[in-house]
Amino acid sequence: MARSRLATSRLFALAAAFAFVAFAAPAFAGIPINVGGYVWFDENCDGTFNDGAASGLNGVRVMYYRDYECDGVINNDDEIYDYDFTSNDADGNPGYFSVSAVSDFCFVTFLDPAYVPEGLKATTGEQFPIQTVAADYTDAEFGLGVCDAEPPAYTCPKTIGFWKQQIEQTRAAKYSRTEIQAIVTVALTYTDVFSSYRDFQRALDEGCSKSALDRAKKQYAGFLLNLAAYDLRDGLRFKAGLAMNAELNLPRYTNAKTVGEVAAQLEQAISSRVNLGWANDTADAINNGQGLDVTCTEEGRDRCSRRR
Numbered sequence: 001m002a003r004s005r006l007a008t009s010r011l012f013a014l015a016a017a018f019a020f021v022a023f024a025a026p027a028f029a030g031i032p033i034n035v036g037g038y039v040w041f042d043e044n045c046d047g048t049f050n051d052g053a054a055s056g057l058n059g060v061r062v063m064y065y066r067d068y069e070c071d072g073v074i075n076n077d078d079e080i081y082d083y084d085f086t087s088n089d090a091d092g093n094p095g096y097f098s099v100s101a102v103s104d105f106c107f108v109t110f111l112d113p114a115y116v117p118e119g120l121k122a123t124t125g126e127q128f129p130i131q132t133v134a135a136d137y138t139d140a141e142f143g144l145g146v147c148d149a150e151p152p153a154y155t156c157p158k159t160i161g162f163w164k165q166q167i168e169q170t171r172a173a174k175y176s177r178t179e180i181q182a183i184v185t186v187a188l189t190y191t192d193v194f195s196s197y198r199d200f201q202r203a204l205d206e207g208c209s210k211s212a213l214d215r216a217k218k219q220y221a222g223f224l225l226n227l228a229a230y231d232l233r234d235g236l237r238f239k240a241g242l243a244m245n246a247e248l249n250l251p252r253y254t255n256a257k258t259v260g261e262v263a264a265q266l267e268q269a270i271s272s273r274v275n276l277g278w279a280n281d282t283a284d285a286i287n288n289g290q291g292l293d294v295t296c297t298e299e300g301r302d303r304c305s306r307r308r
């Protein structure tokens with residue numbers, strides 16, 4: 001009898017445990033998924049994975065940190081979660097990495113420097129945040145290249161006020177309508193946040209009292225127009241803007257070492273709608289020349305001759 005009572009009480013304990021699991025299950029929102037991406041040889045040094053499927057690099061160790069607050073940076077209690085070595089994907093293309101995860105986890109991934117082939121340098125951000133994703137994810141990207149970056153010809157960021165004048169073609173505008181349209185067309189190739197000329201116009205038009213998202217998008221619009229104006233510099237009479245490879249030193253806001261790196265951080269923050277206040281402040285600071293060695297050309301000197 002004692003045994004049977006014991007068995008019964010164990011059964012109850014077991015049932016209670018199952019009941020607990022069953023009760024707890026709905027609070028567990030995530031589903032098992034794989035998250036990863038590619039490390040590739042960025043032959044044309046443009047930071048974009050457009051160098052062919054065979055350009056992936058195998059044998060590179062990719063580290064994953066759990067980003068508990070999903071703020072896109074390694075801080076506070078964030079800790080090592082897992083790692084993977086790049087290898088061929090299911091289609092036989094090299095450079096693929098992936099770890100098992102849960103859909104409501106956030107990570108910050110980066111390459112273990114000990115496994116980066118000698119002579120290669122990052123052409124993308126050195127850390128790639130993976131925010132909560134609902135399904136298998138393969139979009140984390142790390143470009144490595146042999147890129148002797150030419151120093152930018154000049155660094156002459158303009159504020160959102162300047163860009164609004166250009167878009168609205170006020171009397172003070174420095175660019176013709178054709179020129180500003182060309183600038184916007186190039187800016188659209190850098191981002192998924194905006195998809196038309198009208199989007200830029202609307203973003204720059206938003207007043208200060210609008211939402212955190214609107215404010216961040218407004219500054220980001222100006223930032224992207226600065227990048228595009230620099231890219232088009234040979235065809236523009238008025239020289240302004242920012243090069244992707246311009247060095248950045250803005251530790252108050254970002255660990256990015258170049259304008260291109262912070263561009264990726266801003267795009268990520270705004271498209272996932274996290275850290276919007278940070279995105280606003282950071283883009284605002286850069287549009288005002290903070291953290292940059294500002295060297296404007298003759299034409300631009302009236303507005304940004306200062307060096308910080």
Ligand SMILES: [Ca+2]
Pocket residue numbers: 042043044045046047048049050051
């Ligand atoms: Ca490329």
Ligand SMILES: [Ca+2]
Pocket residue numbers: 067068069070071072073074075076078
């Ligand atoms: Ca964090």
